[in-house]
Amino acid sequence: MAGRVGRSPQAAAEKRRLILDAAVRVFARQGFHTCRVSDIADEAGVAYGLVYHYFRSKDEVLDTLFLERWNVMLDAIREVDTQDITARRKLEAIAGFIVDSYRHDPDLMKVIIVEVTRAANSFGQTHLAKITEAYNLIGAVVEKAQVAGEFRSDISPQFAAMAFYGAIEQVLTGWIFDSLPQSAGGFDEAKRLIVETICSGLDR
Template sequence: MSAARAPLPRPDPPGRRRSAAGAPVPDKRRLILDAAVRVFARQGFHACRVSDIADEAGVAYGLVYHYFASKDEVLNTLFLERWNVMLEHIREVDAKPLPVREKLAAIAAFIIDSYRHDPDLMKVIIVEVTRAANSFGQTHLAEIRTAYELIGGIVAKAQADGDFKDEIEARFAAMAFYGTIEQLLTGWIFGLLPQGAEEFERAKWLVVETVCGGLEHGGEGARRSREGPAGAHQHARGGAAK
């Protein structure tokens, strides 16, 4: 139902109560959401009880139901908060006059940084929503589809400009791009891939290079990526990246 009360990440509720000193009194609703992220990430949505969330938040059981209509709504809220921020970011990137590679790099960077800064939240989103076709995946199909379509639009424009070849449908290219990123996150979540500041930075470059340039020795593709029009990024960071 009305799950998207807070479309932005950790938005400070307007007119929040404050203590005498002026410091914001801890927002219990936020407390519950943050606790839920930890509990969902640790035990999984289905395996955890609502009381686990309340305990983790240091709050009475009933309060969860004061702020949320159901356990589902807690997850829905978490997902929409983050997903909408991502959609907004993709739209902003798309609107800028950047080369495709940089647009895609910006999107990859955003998602990877999201994981870097809040792995638990991204774990929950991917494991419990994005891939959980039955319950929540169906609910948020529209939002998920929008992301694919925005990325597909970026690819399509690149094709129209002659930067990408036409043989691969933009819709498909979008799936390859997003699928690669999500698989990366999954690898980190499952502990199948090493994690660390260096790996995260390198991954941003790898995603773009793989999807744009391919695994084979490329002529232009590889050369083009070596420069980087904005010049602002050094991909292969200091030496031993293996």
């Protein structure tokens, strides 16, 4: 089996992606801890053993899903911070990216939030350094705005970053558990309110 997969890198990449996409659906539907590797294989329509050809364990599948999406977000934050715009506009862009990520792939964002970033005693602890990297990048946006006089300086940039990201994650959690209504207008309104709430506390 490994030999057949190895003959075509493109086919191997497509099969690996098929398994990852199936895992998102299974994790979102059943929860990471209650599903089995065989559930992922069944969802993907592949043999049970093929999952183990690409991933050593169910944990590695979740790790891969998280790191793929989280690294995309980190890159997006870095790119936004290079732009010659105000800090408020930067925070609007970051909030917009995260909210739109949920809008376009709610199952994946559900898995990341429920199974990783809020899982303090398991995957959240494992990926704490990577999660903290996002806070640090957002905190750098705030700190530069404080130095420039755009934001007040008596609030810790790290605290402001955690409050900002925490507000976004809490809204996403509300959508995940259907305690907040979901609509195109609601997504856009959420972006606006998150930034307005945080920046109103930071504005000079």
